[in-house]
Amino acid sequence: MLADRVSLGVVAAIAAMLAGINDRPGSRRAAVKRLGAPALAGAGGMLVGTYVGDHVGAVVLTVVLTALGLLAGGMSAIGPVASGAGTQLLVAAAIGAGMPVPEAGWLRALAFVAGAGWLLTLRLLLPTPGSMTGDFRFDGERDAVAEVYDAVAALLDAASTDRATARRAALTAALDHAQDALTGPRLRRYASSSAERRLHAQYAAALPLAEAATALAWAGEPVAERAAEGPRRLAAAIRENTPTGPLPAPSRSAPALRALDDALLHAAEAFDEGQGADLHTRRRGARDLARAAFGAGGREYGLRVALCFGASAAIAQALHHSHWYGQHTHWYWLPATAVFLVKPDLGPLVSRVLCRAAGTVLGAVLFAAFAAVLPRPEGLIALVALCGALVPVSTRHFAAQTAVVTVLVLSLVMVGGEPQASVSRIAETLLACAIVLIVGHLPMPGERGGQVRARLAAAADAAHAYLVHVLDGLDGLDGLDGVDGMDGSDDRAARWTLRREAYRTLAEARTAIALAAHELPALARHTEGTDEFAAVLERLVDTTTACAVQLDDTGRLAPGHRRRLAELLGELATRRERAGLADSVPALPLAV
Numbered sequence: 001m002l003a004d005r006v007s008l009g010v011v012a013a014i015a016a017m018l019a020g021i022n023d024r025p026g027s028r029r030a031a032v033k034r035l036g037a038p039a040l041a042g043a044g045g046m047l048v049g050t051y052v053g054d055h056v057g058a059v060v061l062t063v064v065l066t067a068l069g070l071l072a073g074g075m076s077a078i079g080p081v082a083s084g085a086g087t088q089l090l091v092a093a094a095i096g097a098g099m100p101v102p103e104a105g106w107l108r109a110l111a112f113v114a115g116a117g118w119l120l121t122l123r124l125l126l127p128t129p130g131s132m133t134g135d136f137r138f139d140g141e142r143d144a145v146a147e148v149y150d151a152v153a154a155l156l157d158a159a160s161t162d163r164a165t166a167r168r169a170a171l172t173a174a175l176d177h178a179q180d181a182l183t184g185p186r187l188r189r190y191a192s193s194s195a196e197r198r199l200h201a202q203y204a205a206a207l208p209l210a211e212a213a214t215a216l217a218w219a220g221e222p223v224a225e226r227a228a229e230g231p232r233r234l235a236a237a238i239r240e241n242t243p244t245g246p247l248p249a250p251s252r253s254a255p256a257l258r259a260l261d262d263a264l265l266h267a268a269e270a271f272d273e274g275q276g277a278d279l280h281t282r283r284r285g286a287r288d289l290a291r292a293a294f295g296a297g298g299r300e301y302g303l304r305v306a307l308c309f310g311a312s313a314a315i316a317q318a319l320h321h322s323h324w325y326g327q328h329t330h331w332y333w334l335p336a337t338a339v340f341l342v343k344p345d346l347g348p349l350v351s352r353v354l355c356r357a358a359g360t361v362l363g364a365v366l367f368a369a370f371a372a373v374l375p376r377p378e379g380l381i382a383l384v385a386l387c388g389a390l391v392p393v394s395t396r397h398f399a400a401q402t403a404v405v406t407v408l409v410l411s412l413v414m415v416g417g418e419p420q421a422s423v424s425r426i427a428e429t430l431l432a433c434a435i436v437l438i439v440g441h442l443p444m445p446g447e448r449g450g451q452v453r454a455r456l457a458a459a460a461d462a463a464h465a466y467l468v469h470v471l472d473g474l475d476g477l478d479g480l481d482g483v484d485g486m487d488g489s490d491d492r493a494a495r496w497t498l499r500r501e502a503y504r505t506l507a508e509a510r511t512a513i514a515l516a517a518h519e520l521p522a523l524a525r526h527t528e529g530t531d532e533f534a535a536v537l538e539r540l541v542d543t544t545t546a547c548a549v550q551l552d553d554t555g556r557l558a559p560g561h562r563r564r565l566a567e568l569l570g571e572l573a574t575r576r577e578r579a580g581l582a583d584s585v586p587a588l589p590l591a592v
Contacts, residue, residue: 001153001377001415007101010416011108012115013384014095017408019116020391021401022084023123027140031123037081042088043109049096050105058317060096065118065335068093073305076343077298077451078289090309090339098316099108099416100334134446141199142238145180148206151175153228155213156260164217166367168542171210172503179202179500183281186556189425191513202238205270208263208497214548215256218542222496224251230264237271244271281497305342307439312338312432330413333425339430341400342440348518349440352546353433354399359402360429366403367410380411387411411493441523452516452527455509456534462505463541466498470548471557495548502541509534533575540568 001009019035026034045068052064072086081541090110127139153176155167169500182203193489209231226248227371237244247268252258292298316331341352370383394401410425469491513534516527547561 001381002344005103005163007416008103008107008111010110011095011099011101012118013412014409015039015092015115015389016111016119017391018042018088018091018404019119020388021395021405023142024120026144026177028124028137028184028414030140030181031120034081034084035116035123038084038088039113039120039335041085042116043112044357045089045092046096047105047109047215047369049093049098050101051109052099054105055174056393062310062317064529065090065093065313066306067099069306069309070302072309073302074293074298076305077295077301077454078292081350082293086305087339087343090305091336094313094332094335094339098330099415105374138195138199141178141181141196142241144174144181145199145203145206146235146238147174148178148203148210149231152213153207153231153235154205154215155210156181156228157225157229159213159217160220162221164220165538168214168217169507171213172507174506175206175210176507177502178206179281179504189584194335199238201270201273202234202267205263205267206492207500208492209260209265211496211499211545212256212260212263212549213261215546218516218546219254219256221254227257227260234267234271244268255550258553259549281500292454295454296450297452298450300450304439306438307341307442308338308342309335311439312435315431315435316428332426334428334432337429338436341436341581342501348535349437349523350516353437355399356402359399359431360406361426362399363403364410364420364423364426366530369409371414373592377415380415383411384408430516452509452530453514455505455512456530459502459505459509459534459537461536462502463544466495466502466541467544469495469498470544470551492552499541499548501543502544506538506541510538529575529578532578533544533572536568536572540572541566543568 018040020037022038023031024034047067048064052061056064057499061461063558068090072089075089076083091304092484094109096105103111107340139428142252149173155164158167160162216227230247233247234244236242244267246265252261263579282555293302294549312335316334319334320331341349343352371380374380381436388406390404391408393399394404509533513527513531516523517531543561543564550556550558
């Protein structure tokens with residue numbers, strides 16, 4: 001406003017809002033990718049949307065937006081960051097095509113990048129309140145690594161209880177979070193500061209501890225309280241940036257307890273030396289990303305997003321050209337709303353629709369009340385700032401987030417020169433809800449539940465690779481197929497990498513299954529039985545971990561381990577057939 005370029009300021013503020021929605025607690029390095037990649041995709045969407053909105057007719061514009069929906073939907077199947085990028089691509093394309101902004105497309109794209117970049121700059125430069133121990137640049141990484149040790153201690157406490165499965169899942173989530181926090185983009189190939197190298201070493205030292213704790217939980221025998229005290233002291237040392245001090249040694253009466261004791265000694269040594277270590281990640285190449293985007297899950301989701309986005313854009317164009325909007329060209333609200341509704345990583349479809357409708361009505365009513373009393377434009381700008389501060393809090397519930405975003409966007413639209421439009425926003429949101437509900441329940445070509453099946457297939461592949469690596473070379477095992485790039489069952493670094501991949505893909509599959517199970521019966525029935533299959537696969541990975549610890553200690557498998565492996569492999573084959581996964585999830589050919 002000070003530079004008399006209000007329209008560009010509105011675009012920048014919308015980009016900052018979208019970046020704020022994508023932001024999550026964690027490391028600054030991870031935030032670069034989590035916020036930066038969607039912002040660049042949004043800038044590209046703004047550029048394309050502006051060009052087609054200015055130079056083509058309604059029919060061609062609808063076709064282009066539908067094609068973008070197909071691309072963005074397939075991208076979203078890759079992972080959370082790609083999903084955020086796909087969302088911003090479509091939202092920015094709709095805004096670029098529909099929002100009346102006098103500036104050229106490249107200026108709008110630069111304003112979009114500047115708005116998101118401003119939030120990212122603050123994210124990188126400002127210290128986290130209450131996290132001033134040591135180098136504050138790594139407070140996110142420090143907390144994430146400390147949570148891993150706390151999760152190991154919690155699993156040890158629950159080793160012989162029915163809480164062990166949930167605690168092991170919490171350990172997987174903590175390891176995933178720490179791994180993501182430490183593996184963000186970097187200018188140099190290796191960690192350049194001593195603080196970061198120490199955190200890498202502390203994370204790597206947690207992997208054998210997690211392996212031993214998982215084996216103890218698998219055995220189901222009580223563990224002495226002092227066994228969990230060591231990981232807790234290590235977690236405190238990480239948070240306070242202090243030496244570990246003396247660690248209580250667990251008893252060495254069983255292979256898993258001996259592995260835990262050895263892992264504690266190794267961790268103490270790693271904490272003292274602080275040398276950098278491998279993070280044990282398997283990088284996904286271009287072929288893996290393309291397989292996820294164009295596989296069954298990506299195709300199904302891409303088609304659904306394309307239909308929702310294209311149909312909403314077509315209806316919005318028809319209403320706009322029939323003067324439903326009067327003299328005001330804000331038809332972009334309808335397709336932009338449809339994008340947020342069709343996202344599967346924001347909860348089940350029906351709950352998203354209900355929350356979006358309720359949040360929009362509440363936000364529109366609140367904005368109408370504020371607009372009637374606030375001075376313009378100063379009061380509206382203050383309202384934008386207040387809503388921006390509420391965005392991180394509101395992300396805990398989709399209805400609350402929708403209400404905050406509705407007030408923020410309506411304030412920006414009015415600052416940009418458009419009149420108050422609360423009533424039309426409510427009508428357009430309800431129309432978008434109807435479109436998404438109808439398209440969401442339409443029959444689709446191919447097998448339904450593609451995202452769940454794709455995640456389960458990836459989890460089964462990772463579990464098989466981990467199992468083969470651990471048991472490679474043992475007598476009495478048939479059907480062992482080699483794993484490329486992983487030679488030698490005594491290679492613990494490779495084993496920990498495969499173990500991390502197995503548990504991470506299982507967690508992703510569990511998340512997809514949980515979302516699908518909460519859909520209406522018409523959609524949920526397509527993934528019936530997949531949860532039981534995932535549970536058996538998870539027990540197989542736990543058993544493989546127990547076998548790895550046993551082999552490290554004695555060099556051979558006990559009869560109980562062999563028997564349990566055979567039972568789980570047989571049950572897995574039965575569950576695979578019962579859930580209708582024979583065509584999409586590979587069988588594990590190993591016979592014990």
